Every structure is written in structure tokens, then in C-alpha cells.
Amino acid sequence: MSVLRVALEKLIYIIEILIFIRAILSFIARDMSSPIVSFVFQVTEPILEPFRKLIRRLNIDTGMIDFSPLLALLFLSLLSNVVNAFIR
Numbered sequence: 829m830s831v832l833r834v835a836l837e838k839l840i841y842i843i844e845i846l847i848f849i850r851a852i853l854s855f856i857a858r859d860m861s862s863p864i865v866s867f868v869f870q871v872t873e874p875i876l877e878p879f880r881k882l883i884r885r886l887n888i889d890t891g892m893i894d895f896s897p898l899l900a901l902l903f904l905s906l907l908s909n910v911v912n913a914f915i916r
Contacts, residue, residue, distance in 0.1 A: 830915050830916065832915055833911060833915040833916070836908075836915070837908060837911065837912075840907060840908050840911070843872075843875060844901055844904050844905075846868055846871055846872050847872050847875065847876070847897050847900055847901055848901070849868050850869060850872045850876075850897065851897045853865055853868060854894070875900055876894075876897060876900055877896075879896035879899040879903070880894070880896045882899070883896060883899070
């Protein structure tokens, strides 16, 4: 198993966990000044923003629900599969 492949898989896994935590925090955390909440939002925002822009560009009305975490998780899953296929 390639060291690069393992590192990329671990990085993708950590990002997936942070996105999942952010989705949960978006329902329960109202205090953005908390260091943990702030860290999670700062790390995941550069990943989620392109998916939000894509949803807006496609003119999809999602109401109050943000589907960008779901799209990001699907994309990261696809990326993980591509990494596994090309790096052996």
C-alpha cells in the first residue's frame, strides 16, 4: 500500500468527519465564537462553498436546507475511489 494513498485516504476521511460535524453543529451551535465551532467552520467552508455556488448556479431552490455538505461528502467519496483506483 502506497504511503501517498494512505495519506490521501486519511486526509479525505478527516475532511468527511469535519463536514459531518459541521452539519450537526449547524443545527445545534449558535455561538460561533466557540473555538471548536469556529475551527470546524473555517476548515470546512473552503470545501463547501464551491458546492453552494454550484447549487445556486443550477438555480436549485433547497429552501432552508443546505445540501452542500451532502454533495461534498459524495464528491469526497468519489475522490477516494479514484485515488484507490489510480494509486496502488
